[in-house]
Amino acid sequence: MAKILFNHVYKRYGKFKEVAVNDFNLQVEDGEFLVFVGPSGCGKSTTLRMLAGLEDISDGEIYIGDALVNDYSPKERDISMVFQNYALYPNLTVYENIAFGLRLRKLPKHEIDLSVKRAARVLEIDNFLDRKPRELSGGQRQRVALGRAIVRKPQAFLYDEPLSNLDARLRVQMRAEIISLHRKMEVTSIYVTHDQVEAMTMGDRVVVMNKGVIQQVDTPELVYNRPNNIFVANFIGNPPMNFIPGKLLEDGEDVDFHTNRFALRLTDKHAAQLRKHQLVGKTVILGIRAEHMSFESYELEQHSRSLITGVLEFGEFVGSDRYYHLEIGMDSLLIARAHTRYQFNNGMKVSVALDMEKALFYHRDTEILLTD
Numbered sequence: 001m002a003k004i005l006f007n008h009v010y011k012r013y014g015k016f017k018e019v020a021v022n023d024f025n026l027q028v029e030d031g032e033f034l035v036f037v038g039p040s041g042c043g044k045s046t047t048l049r050m051l052a053g054l055e056d057i058s059d060g061e062i063y064i065g066d067a068l069v070n071d072y073s074p075k076e077r078d079i080s081m082v083f084q085n086y087a088l089y090p091n092l093t094v095y096e097n098i099a100f101g102l103r104l105r106k107l108p109k110h111e112i113d114l115s116v117k118r119a120a121r122v123l124e125i126d127n128f129l130d131r132k133p134r135e136l137s138g139g140q141r142q143r144v145a146l147g148r149a150i151v152r153k154p155q156a157f158l159y160d161e162p163l164s165n166l167d168a169r170l171r172v173q174m175r176a177e178i179i180s181l182h183r184k185m186e187v188t189s190i191y192v193t194h195d196q197v198e199a200m201t202m203g204d205r206v207v208v209m210n211k212g213v214i215q216q217v218d219t220p221e222l223v224y225n226r227p228n229n230i231f232v233a234n235f236i237g238n239p240p241m242n243f244i245p246g247k248l249l250e251d252g253e254d255v256d257f258h259t260n261r262f263a264l265r266l267t268d269k270h271a272a273q274l275r276k277h278q279l280v281g282k283t284v285i286l287g288i289r290a291e292h293m294s295f296e297s298y299e300l301e302q303h304s305r306s307l308i309t310g311v312l313e314f315g316e317f318v319g320s321d322r323y324y325h326l327e328i329g330m331d332s333l334l335i336a337r338a339h340t341r342y343q344f345n346n347g348m349k350v351s352v353a354l355d356m357e358k359a360l361f362y363h364r365d366t367e368i369l370l371t372d
């Protein structure tokens with residue numbers, strides 16, 4: 001077990017030195033479960049592979065514990081990796097697959113036997129030890145791949161999209177199993193996924209990446225509630241955050257947010273914040289999540305300065321709630337959430353109250369969150 005440090009790490013590929021990972025700086029704490037998340041091609045696998053020693057580093061330093069590992073072989077780094085395609089040996093039995101790494105390390109036979117059986121018991125694959133991988137289901141194969149990783153206690157576990165090949169139900173189950181294993185073993189872990197739900201449910205902290213650059217490193221709650229920039233706000237959360245561009249205008253002591261359709265009164269806190277950034281008179285982007293836009297009528301009166309009206313295009317049923325797409329005469333639709341006990345019809349003209357306490361403001365050009 002160890003902490004891991006990335007210090008100004010770069011990866012450039014090919015003749016044109018295209019940057020796949022750009023000035024990556026991060027400290028992973030000892031025993032932490034950290035998730036890298038981002039769209040396809042954002043550099044998350046490359047970063048993980050550089051840490052594992054499967055890919056050279058173009059620039060920078062990687063430390064595992066106190067050791068600078070840039071020139072260490074994968075084996076010397078003492079890391080276990082779990083891959084998306086399981087990477088099992090087809091000709092070996094489940095037992096031999098799990099034992100493989102221990103044999104390479106020349107551990108005594110009885111010790112290997114104990115470790116393999118313990119791992120197999122934990123993962124409930126002890127009945128399949130004599131089978132070959134082709135005689136197993138996808139979920140069972142992924143368990144064997146996990147077994148191979150947890151059979152010993154390395155400095156760190158690295159997971160590269162290990163659940164992508166499983167069906168939705170099995171994914172949820174394996175997610176829980178991986179986290180429960182992590183709680184028991186407390187080995188520093190980095191988990192790569194493009195699935196934001198996986199990232200949010202599993203990570204102690206989440207690293208959101210785009211185009212080789214870290215966008216935000218925070219707890220799932222902070223990444224969801226206070227996305228650093230519009231990219232993160234769009235990527236995390238389903239549906240994504242709503243964005244409304246508008247101009248800030250002074251009204252005596254107050255500041256209002258104006259579009260050509262409606263005006264909203266800012267909270268004192270937001271007004272002070274945006275004044276400090278000298279943005280009064282300028283255009284900013286208001287970000288608000290669907291659950292902070294409500295249809296309930298009693299709230300409408302209380303929030304008369306936070307109402308917008310529009311036409312309901314359609315609703316999406318998601319169990320206890322329905323997401324309504326609302327046309328407010330701008331380029332994009334807004335999405336508001338309502339409990340299914342409320343029924344609205346397509347084409348209805350409605351008023352929606354925005355919970356302005358929960359609104360976030362982003363700079364129009366940099367798309368960065370405006371904070372205190």
Ligand SMILES: Nc1ncnc2c1ncn2[C@@H]1O[C@H](COP(=O)(O)OP(=O)(O)OP(=O)(O)O)[C@@H](O)[C@H]1O
Nearest residue numbers: 013014020038039040041042043044045046047194
């Ligand atoms: N061997 C390689 N040669 C050249 N370019 C590469 C190589 N491997 C990866 N890349 C490029 O580096 C960038 C990052 O790739 P990487 O696989 O790390 O992304 P990722 O975020 O893991 O994506 P995915 O979720 O699709 O696996 C991509 O633009 C990819 O095309």
